[in-house]
Amino acid sequence: xxxxxxxxxxxxxxxxxxxxxxxxxxxxxxxxxxxxxxxxxxxxxxxxxxxxxxxxxxxxxxxxxxxxxxxxxxxxxxxxxxxxxxxxxxxxxxxxxxxxxxxxxxxxxxxxxxxxxxxxxxxxxxxxxxxxxxxxxxxxxxxxxxxxxxxxxxxxxxxxxxxxxxxxxxxxxxxxxxxxxxxxxxxxxxxxxxxxxxxxxxxxxxxxxxxxxxxxxxxxxxxxxxxxxxxxxxxxxxxxxxxxxxxxxxxxxxxxxxxxxxxxxxxxxxxxxxxxxxxxxxxxxxxxxxxxxxxxxxxxxxxxx
Numbered sequence: 001x002x003x004x005x006x007x008x009x010x011x012x013x014x015x016x017x018x019x020x021x022x023x024x025x026x027x028x029x030x031x032x033x034x035x036x037x038x039x040x041x042x043x044x045x046x047x048x049x050x051x052x053x054x055x056x057x058x059x060x061x062x063x064x065x066x067x068x069x070x071x072x073x074x075x076x077x078x079x080x081x082x083x084x085x086x087x088x089x090x091x092x093x094x095x096x097x098x099x100x101x102x103x104x105x106x107x108x109x110x111x112x113x114x115x116x117x118x119x120x121x122x123x124x125x126x127x128x129x130x131x132x133x134x135x136x137x138x139x140x141x142x143x144x145x146x147x148x149x150x151x152x153x154x155x156x157x158x159x160x161x162x163x164x165x166x167x168x169x170x171x172x173x174x175x176x177x178x179x180x181x182x183x184x185x186x187x188x189x190x191x192x193x194x195x196x197x198x199x200x201x202x203x204x205x206x207x208x209x210x211x212x213x214x215x216x217x218x219x220x221x222x223x224x225x226x227x228x229x230x231x232x233x234x235x236x237x238x239x240x241x242x243x244x245x246x247x248x249x250x251x252x253x254x255x256x257x258x259x260x261x262x263x264x265x266x267x268x269x270x271x272x273x274x275x276x277x278x279x280x281x282x283x284x285x286x287x288x289x290x291x292x293x294x295x296x297x298x299x300x301x302x303x304x305x
Contacts, residue, residue: 007075012069013096015104017036023069023105023117029171036120037066038173039105040185042112043078046070048183050084050092058089064186065090067117069097069105072114081114089147107175120173121185122192125164125199129206131189133161134247135295136203137288140196140263142253148172149180150285151252156184158292164191164199192219200249209246210267212259213291215281217270220295224271228298244298250291255284 012020025031040049046068053064055132059231068085075094076081083148085092102111128136137155142148148170155163165172172178172192178185191199219242228244253259264270273287282290 010095010190011072012095012101012180013097015100017101018305020101020104023067023115026117027175029174030297031172032173038118038120038178039115039175040065040118040183041106041108041115041175041179042182043074043081043114045178045181045183045185046114046116047078047081047084048186049118050090052121052186054084054087054090054091057091063091063119064121065092065116066095068092068114069102069113069116070094070206071099071102071111073095078114103249105248108179122172122190123149125191125194125202128162128164128189128191129202131161132206132247133208134299135160135292136162136164136208137292138164138166138194138196138199138250138251139169140166140251140259141257142252142284143170144255144284145170145174145177146180147255147283147285148160149177149182151262151288152181152190153184153240154285154289155292156181156187158289158296160188160292160296162189162191164194166196166199196251196263196266200251204268206248207247208249209242209269210249210251211242211291212251212264212267212270213253213273213287214270215272216260217272217301219271221271221273221291225294235276242271243302244295247299248295250288250295252284252288252291 015249026037032038040046049065056064082094099111106115137160139148152163170177224242224244227240251259251263273282273290
């Protein structure tokens with residue numbers, strides 16, 4: 001950007017340019033997987049991508065962000081983004097682009113003024129297990145990208161160690177899913193394309209308990225939390241095979257059908273989130289948030305003893 005605040009001479013203004021069309025192709029799954037790249041849109045998502053990119057390079061890893069495109073107005077409002085991207089540690093240069101160009105690059109009706117082309121961030125399941133995780137969320141046949149992204153964000157907020165997307169679940173690199181994570185995609189390990197049986201088997205071998213979030217579950221989440229709290233206060237509590245303090249894997253199922261019979265059978269216990277009002281059930285991401293926070297609180301309480 002020039003000192004006068006005017007767009008530089010190399011600013012991108014042609015929405016039909018080859019580079020613009022090349023970036024726009026990442027909205028499609030086949031091109032994403034062929035290139036191993038996806039788009040992060042919006043100031044917060046790009047900010048977190050750049051921080052992760054900087055940290056990866058500092059640790060001797062490979063680059064995460066390859067290109068950044070932004071409108072002049074966005075850079076004026078978010079000066080830290082330009083400073084972060086063009087920090088020598090990031091080794092990047094922000095290309096100024098018109099709103100029409102940014103609109104042509106993305107699938108959003110109203111562009112957020114900035115986007116980054118990023119390399120895939122998923123890691124092997126074995127890497128997650130090697131880190132001795134205490135809390136993992138597994139998405140089984142979750143098809144809605146907004147739900148998937150929101151659930152990942154909730155897992156991040158609850159301090160989960162990883163989120164696993166089974167092969168039958170939505171592509172987390174779907175633009176809507178990425179937007180729904182609001183940057184959390186760059187905060188914790190993500191595994192994609194996994195088989196439920198493989199995940200469950202390896203996690204159980206690592207000493208983790210597997211819980212299925214099931215509206216018809218034989219265990220009540222409130223009761224489990226009460227028991228956990230009682231143990232935290234050294235109160236007499238009957239022995240239980242399901243203690244929330246235990247390193248745990250939560251299985252979350254399809255938005256409409258929930259977990260399949262086969263998926264339910266692989267869990268150690270089925271746990272229901274109680275509904276006290278007249279609602280038929282909770283939204284998937286909401287139920288997952290309640291479950292993950294219940295485990296996170298119990299584990300932290302256990303660590304304080």
